[in-house]
Amino acid sequence: VAPAPLVAIGHAQRADAAEVAHNPRARSAVLRIAARRQEAA
Structure with missing residues (x-):
């Protein structure tokens, strides 16, 4: 059983x-993750 999606997203x-706070260059990865989340929604 997969964890609750909202809990996983919160984490x-x-x-x-x-x-991002430690490494601003990670922003691009964060944006990719956000885009993937929108596709799944």
């Missing part, structure tokens, strides 16, 4: 925010 967003 992912927190991880994304932390990653």
Whole structure:
């Protein structure tokens, strides 16, 4: 059974925010992740 999507997204967003804070170049990866999430929605 997969974890609840909203919980997974919440964790992912927190991880994304932390990653961007440490490494601004990670923003492109975050944007790709967001685009993939929109496709799945």
